[in-house]
Amino acid sequence: MDISFYEVILPKLRKLASEISEPAYKRYEEIVSKLWRTITIDEKYPKLVYGIDGGSRVVEFKGFVFSLVTAIAVGYVYEDSVYRLKESLRTAYVGKIVPLSNIGERIKLYREIVEGKVACHACKDGAMILMDGSIASIIVRPRPEPRFTQRYFLIEDVVGYINSKDKAYFKKLKECIDSTLVDKNKLVETPICSADLKPHGIESEELDIVAVIVEYIEKLYTYGKLIEQAIRGSCQLVFIAKTSHSRDLVNSPLYPDIILFEKLTNGKGISSSIFKQLIEYKNLPRPDLPEEYLNVFEYYSLAGLLYSYMRLEDRGPMLKVEVIGDYSNLHDSRDKTLLEVYRSLQAISNNGYPHPLRIAHRDTHITYNDMKKLLHLLGLDIESTGREVLE
Numbered sequence: 587m588d589i590s591f592y593e594v595i596l597p598k599l600r601k602l603a604s605e606i607s608e609p610a611y612k613r614y615e616e617i618v619s620k621l622w623r624t625i626t627i628d629e630k631y632p633k634l635v636y637g638i639d640g641g642s643r644v645v646e647f648k649g650f651v652f653s654l655v656t657a658i659a660v661g662y663v664y665e666d667s668v669y670r671l672k673e674s675l676r677t678a679y680v681g682k683i684v685p686l687s688n689i690g691e692r693i694k695l696y697r698e699i700v701e702g703k704v705a706c707h708a709c710k711d712g713a714m715i716l717m718d719g720s721i722a723s724i725i726v727r728p729r730p731e732p733r734f735t736q737r738y739f740l741i742e743d744v745v746g747y748i749n750s751k752d753k754a755y756f757k758k759l760k761e762c763i764d765s766t767l768v769d770k771n772k773l774v775e776t777p778i779c780s781a782d783l784k785p786h787g788i789e790s791e792e793l794d795i796v797a798v799i800v801e802y803i804e805k806l807y808t809y810g811k812l813i814e815q816a817i818r819g820s821c822q823l824v825f826i827a828k829t830s831h832s833r834d835l836v837n838s839p840l841y842p843d844i845i846l847f848e849k850l851t852n853g854k855g856i857s858s859s860i861f862k863q864l865i866e867y868k869n870l871p872r873p874d875l876p877e878e879y880l881n882v883f884e885y886y887s888l889a890g891l892l893y894s895y896m897r898l899e900d901r902g903p904m905l906k907v908e909v910i911g912d913y914s915n916l917h918d919s920r921d922k923t924l925l926e927v928y929r930s931l932q933a934i935s936n937n938g939y940p941h942p943l944r945i946a947h948r949d950t951h952i953t954y955n956d957m958k959k960l961l962h963l964l965g966l967d968i969e970s971t972g973r974e975v976l977e
Contacts, residue, residue: 606831610840611849617836618846621883624855629933630926634672634713635660636661637942640701641950642693643957644683645867645966651689652966653955655679656950657700657777659708659715660942662934669934674949675770677777684784686793691728695801698724700777706767709812710822714930716943720827721891724809725868728802741874744799749876751787756803756876763804770829780804803875808964810882817912824927825908826943831836832906834860835895844897847895857895857930861920863913864889890916895923898931902938907931 640657661672677700683689701717702724709715727741748755762779765772776782780800788796816823830844835858838846847857865872865886872883890913896905909916909927916923934940 590933594857611846611963614836614838614841614846615850618850621835622847622851622855623857623953624851624853625925625928626854627925627932631664631669631933632714633932634661634663634711635669635930635942636705636708636713636715637710637940637944638701638705638715638717639943639946639947639950640697641952642697643952644689644693645957645961646689647966649879651680651683651686652654652802652961653679653681653683653693653696654952654960655693655696655700655777656952657704657948658950659704660946660949661708661713662942671936675707677704677773679777680782681781685793685797688728688747688798692798692801695728695798695805696778699780699801699805699807699808700907702805702812703766703773703777705771705823705856706808706812706815707770709815709823711821712819715816715821716940717823717825718827718943718947719825720830720906721809721825721864721910722868725806726872727871728798729862741799741802741871744796745803745876747792748785748796748800750787752785755783755785756878759804760807760878763807767808778804795832803879805874807879807882810879810885811933813910814882816910817885817888822927823910824931825910826931826940827906828903828939830906832860834894844895844904844906847897851904853898853900854902856897858926859892859894859924861890861892861921862918864891864910865889867891888913890914892916892920892923896928896931898935899938900933905939955969 637660638658640655642653642655645652655675656678659675660671661674663672679696679700683692696775705715706715745756757875759779762776766776778801780803785796785800812823815821823865831842833843836846843857869881870886872880875883889910891908891910893906893908896907897903898905907924907927909923931940934942936944
């Protein structure tokens with residue numbers, strides 16, 4: 587960047603710095619103090635715990651986009667007063683994104699799909715399943731490019747269009763997804779069914795929106811099956827987010843709850859909670875889906891979402907912790923459930939963050955050097971990306 591830009595940028599930076607200064611949070615101090623509870627509580631070591639995370643990278647070449655998406659479930663078992671590695675369930679998607687559109691949205695879909703699938707395999711024997719992020723961002727509808735808002739925008743329209751061209755498609759897709767959820771070898775072989783299995787007869791101008799919708803349907807179905815397992819008691823499903831835009835507790839128009847609790851509280855503790863039925867929290871497209879997939883919505887309807895903010899260690903980070911489970915059970919034991927989760931997270935955390943999630947992130951993170959090595963092995967390092975003239 588040319589140094590002359592500093593003349594334009596510096597005044598804007600000064601203004602921004604004043605807007606985000608520490609005193610601006612102080613007006614919410616009294617509200618936050620009423621919503622926060624400092625606690626000292628014994629740790630509770632979960633017998634079996636998995637950390638779930640994924641990684642993704644894309645490289646845009648002239649003519650195609652190469653993508654790499656990874657996911658892992660790292661499991662630890664508590665034996666003889668120590669945690670030992672039980673297993674690492676891995677899968678990865680490697681391929682081209684076809685068609686060349688909605689790339690950012692679809693890579694996010696791919697990553698969430700494979701994370702959901704390894705979580706399904708880990709959800710057993712009453713394990714605590716820790717997933718990075720928030721269920722709300724995972725089940726939200728996709729956002730196709732603006733030019734599609736007037737044509738086949740509704741999922742129902744896209745599903746009808748696909749059925750008119752390939753009546754057997756959704757049955758074949760479901761069979762593929764189901765096989766990846768029960769067979770680890772199938773998951774390794776075909777991690778994302780909708781990326782490899784395309785409906786026949788689709789007009790070229792419709793490929794873009796069709797791809798996004800079928801990938802979203804695969805994701806909804808995968809997480810529906812995961813929620814089913816959690817409700818049936820196979821595991822305890824917990825999402826942990828380091829950042830959040832939620833404002834349900836403090837109701838500040840300026841700041842998310844998580845930053846206010848971060849700035850205005852001290853020590854280990856837990857905030858008041860929010861409890862909702864999952865389908866109340868996010869409007870899911872139940873009537874729009876193919877008939878074969880509707881059974882998973884029984885479990886979306888039965889699921890409850892319970893969340894609060896937690897600091898597990900003095901001077902540690904503030905975390906948003908979501909527990910997904912049977913609506914009636916969570917409703918009757920909100921405080922008990924959150925305190926039990928707090929105790930378990932405290933037992934398995936290092937520097938205020940759950941160790942299994944830290945390891946899962948480390949193992950799935952894809953660096954620039956990783957991509958360089960893989961592209962070299964594929965012989966793609968000689969392909970033109972179009973950016974060589976700037977390097």
